[in-house]
Amino acid sequence: LSSRDLTSYRAGDLSDGQPAQLADVLERVLDKGIVIAGDIQVNLLDIELLTIKLRLLIASADKAKELGIDWWEGDAFLSSRGERQALEERVRRLEEERGIEGETASSALGERSER
Amino acid sequence: VSSALEARREQSLGTCWYLYGVVPASSAPDERFDWPSVTATGQVDVLGEGTLAAVVTPAPAVDFDQPGLDAHLQDAAWLESKIRAHEQVLERVLAHSSVLPFRFCTIYRSEESVRGFLRERRAELEAALGQLAGRVELGVKAFADRKRLAHRLGSGVQDEGLGEGESGGRAYLERRLAEQRSADDLERVALELVEAWHEELMAHAAAGTFLRLQTPEASGRPDDMLMNAAYLVEANDRGFIDAVAALRGEYEALGIVFELTGPWPPYNFVPDEAGTG
Numbered sequence: 001l002s003s004r005d006l007t008s009y010r011a012g013d014l015s016d017g018q019p020a021q022l023a024d025v026l027e028r029v030l031d032k033g034i035v036i037a038g039d040i041q042v043n044l045l046d047i048e049l050l051t052i053k054l055r056l057l058i059a060s061a062d063k064a065k066e067l068g069i070d071w072w073e074g075d076a077f078l079s080s081r082g083e084r085q086a087l088e089e090r091v092r093r094l095e096e097e098r099g100i101e102g103e104t105a106s107s108a109l110g111e112r113s114e115r
Numbered sequence: 116v117s118s119a120l121e122a123r124r125e126q127s128l129g130t131c132w133y134l135y136g137v138v139p140a141s142s143a144p145d146e147r148f149d150w151p152s153v154t155a156t157g158q159v160d161v162l163g164e165g166t167l168a169a170v171v172t173p174a175p176a177v178d179f180d181q182p183g184l185d186a187h188l189q190d191a192a193w194l195e196s197k198i199r200a201h202e203q204v205l206e207r208v209l210a211h212s213s214v215l216p217f218r219f220c221t222i223y224r225s226e227e228s229v230r231g232f233l234r235e236r237r238a239e240l241e242a243a244l245g246q247l248a249g250r251v252e253l254g255v256k257a258f259a260d261r262k263r264l265a266h267r268l269g270s271g272v273q274d275e276g277l278g279e280g281e282s283g284g285r286a287y288l289e290r291r292l293a294e295q296r297s298a299d300d301l302e303r304v305a306l307e308l309v310e311a312w313h314e315e316l317m318a319h320a321a322a323g324t325f326l327r328l329q330t331p332e333a334s335g336r337p338d339d340m341l342m343n344a345a346y347l348v349e350a351n352d353r354g355f356i357d358a359v360a361a362l363r364g365e366y367e368a369l370g371i372v373f374e375l376t377g378p379w380p381p382y383n384f385v386p387d388e389a390g391t392g
Contacts, residue, residue, distance in 0.1 A: 022195065023333035024254060024376055025202045027326055032382035033218040034243075036236070038134060040180055040222040042188070 131179050132223040135159075135170045135204045135216070136380065137233070137240050139248075142212035143168040150207055153200045154178070159207075162226060164233040167240055170208055171229060179222050188220075205380040213248045215240065216380035243386045250321060251350045251378035255359060256329075257312065258338040258372045265301050267369055284311060284365050309342045312362060319355035320346035324383050338372065345383040 133153050138144075143161045150159045152172040162169045177183045187193045201219050208214045223229045233240065288308070317323050326343040334340055348355040356375070363373050 020202065020376065021333070021335055022199075023329050025198060028216075028379060028382035029198050029201050029219045032385070033136075033216040033380075034221075034385045035218045036221065036232070038220075038222040038232075039224040039228050040131065040184065040220075042184065042220050042222075 129176050130173045131176045132162075132169075132171045132226060132229050133174045133179055134221045134223060134229060135172070135201060136208060137215045137217070137244070138168050138170060138208060138212045139244055140164075140166050140168040143170070144208055144211040147207070151200050151203045153197050153204075159204055162229055162233075164230045165237065167233045167237060167244075169229050169233055170204065170214075171223075172204075173226075174222075176224075180224070184220070184222075202380075209251065209378060209380050213244055213250070214380050215243050215247065215385060216382050246386055247347075247381050247384065249350050250347050250381060250384075252381040252383055253346050253348055253355060253378060254326075254374075254376035255312075255316060255342065255344050255346065256334070256340060256374040256376070257309070257342040258334070258336050258374065259305075259341055259370055260337075261339045263370050264305075284308075284315075284362075287311070288369075305341055312342060313344060315362065316344070316346055316355065316358055319352065319358050320348050322347040322384055326383070336372075336374075341371070345379070347381055347384040350378065 138161075140163045143163065145161070147159045147161075152159050154172055154174045157172045157174055160171050160173065162171055178187060187197075198219055205214060205216050223232065288304070313323060313325075323344060323346040326345055328340045328343050330340075331337050346355065359373055359375050366373070
């Protein structure tokens with residue numbers, strides 16, 4: 001890194017000119033930032049489910065496909081609320097299993113060992 | 116699909132305002148003609164209201180109001196491009212000004228509605244901007260090949276040229292290595308390392324938080340991610356970057372790689388009280 005002041009960096013410069021990894025963008029733009037409902041009610045269930053799905057996609061595209069969650073290839077969201085809840089439960093269980101829900105470094109080195 | 120029909124539908128539905136973030140009116144960016152936006156042709160506008168300004172794009176309601184928006188939200192390609200546009204606009208803003216980033220898809224039905232929001236929430240928004248003034252978010256990730264790390268730890272680090280260093284981290288690591296050999300121990304050592312790194316970086320940050328660890332598919336690196344964290348740092352202070360450079364030098368021989376990303380709009384550090392009311 002040069003000795004320039006950070007103020008002279010354009011945003012993203014520290015990433016060596018590479019576009020930001022999608023995962024880094026998603027975990028910020030979808031998960032964080034100020035939430036103040038605008039005039040338009042975005043279906044929270046959709047966004048919630050979407051975030052879960054994106055997370056799952058990040059965790060493993062293969063695993064998502066295995067579960068039939070190949071929504072990025074064009075399938076619609078599940079139609080009924082019951083199906084959605086079932087899917088959400090399934091995704092949550094999977095996330096817990098894989099340890100990708102934790103906010104800390106508790107799964108450092110990828111394979112968590114039982115304590 | 117008739118474009119005339121499309122245009123008429125668009126016209127009848129009108130325009131809504133997509134809100135990216137809020138900035139102090141005094142530092143709002145004024146040259147934005149070549150900026151990206153969440154629409155194909157729309158530009159990024161700044162709506163000043165007193166001391167605050169909203170960074171917005173007038174967007175066709177056919178895409179950003181119901182039912183069109185609901186349909187788009189199910190389209191992964193649409194989502195990715197809009198999410199990236201949202202981020203890119205805020206990155207441009209950040210080059211000019213402190214910014215309070217808003218979550219994806221914060222949309223108003225009229226310009227007056229955006230202005231009303233700025234007036235009503237002025238105190239909270241100003242307070243939040245005050246906390247973020249002059250600060251940016253930096254991301255720090257650490258990676259290592261688990262097997263290689265275990266091997267190096269297990270076979271003695273002196274071979275790797277780590278022995279001569281007297282610096283705290285390495286000396287500590289060597290001491291731990293003498294004691295810890297099993298996989299479980301390795302895990303524990305890694306956690307302690309992450310804590311030590313975090314502590315060192317926090318000495319140069321106003322705040323810090325751990326993010327979810329990413330898999331190789333997400334991170335784009337084959338190695339295991341040991342740490343994924345975000346820090347709020349003074350934009351004109353190099354201490355943090357120097358600290359990351361020091362960690363790089365210190366742990367290079369162990370095959371641990373540190374990745375620095377940003378500067379990001381401070382997504383991870385928007386004050387709670389500004390976020391939910």
